[in-house]
Amino acid sequence: MQMIRAKLGFAACLSVLLALGPASAEQRFITLASTTSTVASGLYDAILPIFTRESGVAVHVIAVGTGQALRLARNGDADALLVHHPPSERKFVADGFGIDRRAVMYNQFLIVGPRRDPTAATGASDAAAALGRIAAKEAPFVSRADNSGTHMMELGLWRSANVDPAPGSGTWYKETGSGMGATLRMASAMGAYTLTDRGTWLSFRGRGGLTAIFDRPDSTLRNQYSIIMVNPAKHPHVKAADTRQFIDWLTSPPGQAAIAAVTMAGEKLFIPNAAGLQ
Numbered sequence: 001m002q003m004i005r006a007k008l009g010f011a012a013c014l015s016v017l018l019a020l021g022p023a024s025a026e027q028r029f030i031t032l033a034s035t036t037s038t039v040a041s042g043l044y045d046a047i048l049p050i051f052t053r054e055s056g057v058a059v060h061v062i063a064v065g066t067g068q069a070l071r072l073a074r075n076g077d078a079d080a081l082l083v084h085h086p087p088s089e090r091k092f093v094a095d096g097f098g099i100d101r102r103a104v105m106y107n108q109f110l111i112v113g114p115r116r117d118p119t120a121a122t123g124a125s126d127a128a129a130a131l132g133r134i135a136a137k138e139a140p141f142v143s144r145a146d147n148s149g150t151h152m153m154e155l156g157l158w159r160s161a162n163v164d165p166a167p168g169s170g171t172w173y174k175e176t177g178s179g180m181g182a183t184l185r186m187a188s189a190m191g192a193y194t195l196t197d198r199g200t201w202l203s204f205r206g207r208g209g210l211t212a213i214f215d216r217p218d219s220t221l222r223n224q225y226s227i228i229m230v231n232p233a234k235h236p237h238v239k240a241a242d243t244r245q246f247i248d249w250l251t252s253p254p255g256q257a258a259i260a261a262v263t264m265a266g267e268k269l270f271i272p273n274a275a276g277l278q
Contacts, residue, residue: 029058033069033078036179041199065148076235084149098228105270111214113193128160138172140192145175202264
């Protein structure tokens with residue numbers, strides 16, 4: 001398995017893949033465009049070697065935000081994508097670029113921030129109200145600002161709070177343009193708030209001065225991940241058979257059990273739910 005954290009677009013990713021050399025090129029593999037949160041949480045380190053041992057197919061992961069993963073897939077630069085923004089996923093399939101969209105797993109978004117919680121966001125009625133309190137105090141907030149699924153969820157919460165954070169850009173509203181791990185590190189260094197997925201948070205927790213500020217069961221904060229095959233009718237070079245094998249395994253009882261077995265400090269990073277799709 002090879003993982004690539006892409007910041008410079010597909011050309012940079014391709015150069016890394018080519019640099020892997022002839023031995024890697026000879027092995028059967030598929031390319032998966034996936035979110036940074038699935039990589040930063042350590043999920044793939046745990047489950048992909050199991051699939052490769054059983055199938056002989058390696059999975060090369062290009063780790064980017066959901067928006068960029070969708071663009072890569074539209075261009076035919078991946079065989080499949082695993083992302084977490086259902087409206088964008090449905091449009092991708094409806095536009096004919098993807099087939100066989102399946103639910104894989106979910107966790108939840110939460111707001112983390114400094115332990116002293118100067119805005120009293122912990123006591124808010126819901127996540128949007130918590131962001132409203134942060135904005136009212138112009139407390140530091142770090143946004144991924146990378147068109148990822150997490151970023152799109154954040155923007156939706158700001159809209160629900162009737163807050164436009166754009167005027168605060170560069171002052172209290174900080175934009176990283178980076179993945180979840182880097183964003184959490186910046187929030188920790190600044191004593192700022194941020195929105196994160198639970199998987200990455202569990203992997204990061206304890207390494208900075210942040211704590212969970214708003215973390216409650218809430219259907220609006222559900223973070224659903226789905227896998228989609230890139231449509232071979234659009235891009236005939238897609239490795240359809242091997243990709244189908246991976247999708248079938250990931251959504252099968254063994255694949256779902258492998259996901260469920262990945263924990264951090266006794267908590268599951270993701271809850272498998274291949275039986276349902278939003």
